[in-house]
Every structure is written in structure tokens, then in C-alpha cells.
Amino acid sequence: MKDLDAARLAQMVQPLLDWFSANARDLPWRADREPYHVWLSEIMLQQTRVEAVRGYYARFLDAAPDVFALAALPEDKLLKLWEGLGYYNRARNLQACARILAENGGAFPETKDALKKLPGIGDYTAGAIASICFEQPAAAVDGNVLRVCARVLDDDTPVDTPAYRAALDAALSAVYPSGRCGAFTQSLMELGATVCVPNGAPKCGACPISDLCLARKNGTASSLPKKQPKRGRRAENRTVFLLRCGNRVAVEKRPETGLLAGLWQLPNEPGLYDEAQVGAWAAARPLGDVRLRSVRDGRHIFTHITWTMRCYALACAQAPDCFTWVTPDELRGEVSLPTAFRQFLTLDEW
Ligand code: SF4
Structure with missing residues (x-):
């Protein structure tokens, strides 16, 4: 694996923050930084489109407005609320996690390491909660972030390996801007979701970091990121x-x-x-x-x-x-x- 160009990653920070301030989509889970809201939305958004999640998110919050209500929700009701989202273990893990939190007073831990000890919370979700809710310098590396960074660095290393994710997580976390950690996490996600898109050509003309982007310079953006050969279903x-x-x-x-x-x-x-x-x-x-x-x-x-x-x-x-x-x-x-x-x-x- 190539060394990740930390200086280039650091140069992305300010342009992304400025762009995000002006271009962030108005999403229901961005109305506040309540960890329960951020956590629920991040779990729902894994494998599911934003537009599809909106309705589920609203119905779920109606039925379970906080960790205590979620901890007490009957399983049938929980699974019904999740019906159609798929990957039902996500719902079960949500409740297992809520029960642990509820038994301990209801508050979320604030660091990535402590969050990762909870059921169903991996590196990405822990980074999202720690940075967005608690302003910790903790990267949240999902498919969007992998794609943006592989393109900015023009890196053709397969990104879907634990080693690459961990290396990018560490390199990004090191450049997180103090006091703007949550905004930086969301700016990267937002760029990947709306500009540096996965299918079809990225919208480089609207990209705030196009000057830094080596894939744009080298004409390789559409072929990145690279992935490992897939095993068939x-x-x-x-x-x-x-x-x-x-x-x-x-x-x-x-x-x-x-x-x-x-x-x-x-x-x-x-x-x-x-x-x-x-x-x-x-x-x-x-x-x-x-x-x-x-x-x-x-x-x-x-x-x-x-x-x-x-x-x-x-x-x-x-x-x-x-x-x-x-x-x-x-x-x-x-x-x-x-x-x-x-x-x-x-x-x-x-
Ligand atoms: S310039 Fe294009 S390829 Fe590079 S990060 Fe921006 S949108 Fe993605």
C-alpha cells in the first residue's frame, strides 16, 4: 500500500469546511447534535439511501424518542419499524446497545474507543458520533470518504480492506480541525454523496477541492476507487x-x-x-x-x-x-x- 499523502489530506480541510457551510443539505438528523439522533441515522443510512431513510427515521423517533424508549420497545414492534430496511441485525443491535446505555443512565460515551465497545457500533459509526456529537478528532471512514480520498490522492490501492481503512482513518484523524471536527466529518460525507459521486462521472466542476485532486488532474477519477475482485453471490x-x-x-x-x-x-x-x-x-x-x-x-x-x-x-x-x-x-x-x-x-x- 502506498503512503497516504498527509499534507494533501490536510489541505482539503478548509475548502471542505467552507463548502459545507454553504451547501449542507437540510436533513432531519442534522437538526441537532443529539447522539441518539446521529447514531440512529447513521445506522439506518448504512446500505440505505437518504431519501428512503427520512420516513423510517421519523417513524422510529415517534415510537422510540430516546434510548430508554428504544430499550423498552417490544421486539415485534422494533422489527416492524425496521421492515424494508433489511439487515435486521442492525435493529437488534440498536436495541442491545440502547439497553446497555439505559442501564448506565442513558448517556453515550464520548470517545471512539469507548463507543466501539457497544453492540453494532464499528469504526465508522463510532467516528461519526465522536466527531459530530462530541467534537473529537475521530474520522468516520465510509464508502463516500474512501472514494473521495482515493480520488484526491489518485490512489489505486484497493480501498475495501481493513488495512486501507485503518490507514486512512489514522491519516484523516491526524488532520481533523479542532472545534470543527463534526463539520469536517459531515463535509467529507456530503461531498461523496452529492459531488464526488460513485456511479457515473463525479461533478468535478462543482467540487471545492478540485485544485487539490490528483485524479482530476490525471483523468483517473471515474476508475477510482479500486476494489478487490468480488466473490460471486x-x-x-x-x-x-x-x-x-x-x-x-x-x-x-x-x-x-x-x-x-x-x-x-x-x-x-x-x-x-x-x-x-x-x-x-x-x-x-x-x-x-x-x-x-x-x-x-x-x-x-x-x-x-x-x-x-x-x-x-x-x-x-x-x-x-x-x-x-x-x-x-x-x-x-x-x-x-x-x-x-x-x-x-x-x-x-x-
Ligand atoms: S475533483 Fe472530482 S474526483 Fe476529485 S474529489 Fe472533486 S469531485 Fe471527486
């Missing part, structure tokens, strides 16, 4: 059953460990069944007379797995208690059904 096929009896649909809980742990699901089996196999599956359960209503194919991409799915909607005469049978209202309001399955709920008209 595992492909799995699943047959999903949308079982409807009267006004209710069958759901069941997933196992407490592994993918989508502990969430609800539509009953499903490995493989892609044909109609004869579906008939045999239904006949092995006390569903009474079963009528095939429709078939639909779907797909869902997880981090490491792609599910190719075929969903059979079946009208059943009986509702055996090997499943939990829920109404549309319960599905809308209480049962957290992951997007992988929820996509099939439009199959039937209720």
Missing part, C-alpha cells in the same frame, strides 16, 4: 407458498440464527417446484381442499446470496396451526415480513 432457488384461508395468510417464524434470523416468512422450501410437487407438498399438510390461484416468479438479492423464487398462491379450505394465520391488517401493522417475501403479497386481492 451464492445462488439459491426457493419455492414460496402464499397460503390463504379466507381472509388470512399463513406465516411462520424463521430460525433464531442465520439469514433473516427470527423474522416472519411465508412458508417456503429449497428448489423450484413444479405444480405436481406443490400438490404433494400441500397434500402432506392438513390444508383441506387446495386450489392453485396463481404463480409468480421473483428474485431477492442479499449480500452473499441471491434467491430465485417461485411463489404459488394457494387457496386453502383449512388453516392448520402448524402455521400462524394473519390478516392483512396484522401484516401491515404488526408482522415484520422481509421484502424477499413481501413482494408476493400483491398476488391476491384481499
Whole structure:
């Protein structure tokens, strides 16, 4: 790995602060520096777009306005609030963390090292909270920051390694401006999100650090940052059953460990069944007379797995208690059904 050019990183600070003062987007979690707000928004923003997070953030704060309320939230309610955001362990870790904080009076620790001891808080989130809420010189290196810095330095080292992240974290933390740490963290994130964008050409003409940027000078910006070769996602096929009896649909809980742990699901089996196999599956359960209503194919991409799915909607005469049978209202309001399955709920008209 090349040495990171600390002097060039230091030169970014003032132009970014000036630019951020004039160009920061008005986002709900920027209304104050309350650690609970910053923490919640940062966890939600991992893997999710700003526009999608706005609604979730507002609903979550309504239901759990502080760490004490979050610590006391029933799990079903918590997962329902998270439904559609994916990566449900983030929600569980939020609550585990809130419970620890609540037991200790409710205050967040102020340093990056202490924050990282809490569940679900890694280097990035700890840096964001420590710098934004407590003005600590602690970098928050996420994809946006990696991209901006790799371009400014014209560095073609793969950025998605722990060693590169740690080196950039240390180099950036060393140039943090006293008293403006939170603004500097946010200015880097903001530049990456709005100007030095990931897909397509960066908007170098609107960039406050274009004079410093070696990738712009060398014409390499669009090819940076470099990443390690990706390992392919595992492909799995699943047959999903949308079982409807009267006004209710069958759901069941997933196992407490592994993918989508502990969430609800539509009953499903490995493989892609044909109609004869579906008939045999239904006949092995006390569903009474079963009528095939429709078939639909779907797909869902997880981090490491792609599910190719075929969903059979079946009208059943009986509702055996090997499943939990829920109404549309319960599905809308209480049962957290992951997007992988929820996509099939439009199959039937209720
Ligand atoms: S000049 Fe262009 S490539 Fe360089 S940091 Fe600015 S937006 Fe990114």
C-alpha cells in the first residue's frame, strides 16, 4: 500500500469546511447534535439511501424518542419499524446497545474507543458520533470518504480492506480541525454523496477541492476507487407458498440464527417446484381442499446470496396451526415480513 499523502489530506480541510457551510443539505438528523439522533441515522443510512431513510427515521423517533424508549420497545414492534430496511441485525443491535446505555443512565460515551465497545457500533459509526456529537478528532471512514480520498490522492490501492481503512482513518484523524471536527466529518460525507459521486462521472466542476485532486488532474477519477475482485453471490432457488384461508395468510417464524434470523416468512422450501410437487407438498399438510390461484416468479438479492423464487398462491379450505394465520391488517401493522417475501403479497386481492 502506498503512503497516504498527509499534507494533501490536510489541505482539503478548509475548502471542505467552507463548502459545507454553504451547501449542507437540510436533513432531519442534522437538526441537532443529539447522539441518539446521529447514531440512529447513521445506522439506518448504512446500505440505505437518504431519501428512503427520512420516513423510517421519523417513524422510529415517534415510537422510540430516546434510548430508554428504544430499550423498552417490544421486539415485534422494533422489527416492524425496521421492515424494508433489511439487515435486521442492525435493529437488534440498536436495541442491545440502547439497553446497555439505559442501564448506565442513558448517556453515550464520548470517545471512539469507548463507543466501539457497544453492540453494532464499528469504526465508522463510532467516528461519526465522536466527531459530530462530541467534537473529537475521530474520522468516520465510509464508502463516500474512501472514494473521495482515493480520488484526491489518485490512489489505486484497493480501498475495501481493513488495512486501507485503518490507514486512512489514522491519516484523516491526524488532520481533523479542532472545534470543527463534526463539520469536517459531515463535509467529507456530503461531498461523496452529492459531488464526488460513485456511479457515473463525479461533478468535478462543482467540487471545492478540485485544485487539490490528483485524479482530476490525471483523468483517473471515474476508475477510482479500486476494489478487490468480488466473490460471486451464492445462488439459491426457493419455492414460496402464499397460503390463504379466507381472509388470512399463513406465516411462520424463521430460525433464531442465520439469514433473516427470527423474522416472519411465508412458508417456503429449497428448489423450484413444479405444480405436481406443490400438490404433494400441500397434500402432506392438513390444508383441506387446495386450489392453485396463481404463480409468480421473483428474485431477492442479499449480500452473499441471491434467491430465485417461485411463489404459488394457494387457496386453502383449512388453516392448520402448524402455521400462524394473519390478516392483512396484522401484516401491515404488526408482522415484520422481509421484502424477499413481501413482494408476493400483491398476488391476491384481499
Ligand atoms: S475533483 Fe472530482 S474526483 Fe476529485 S474529489 Fe472533486 S469531485 Fe471527486
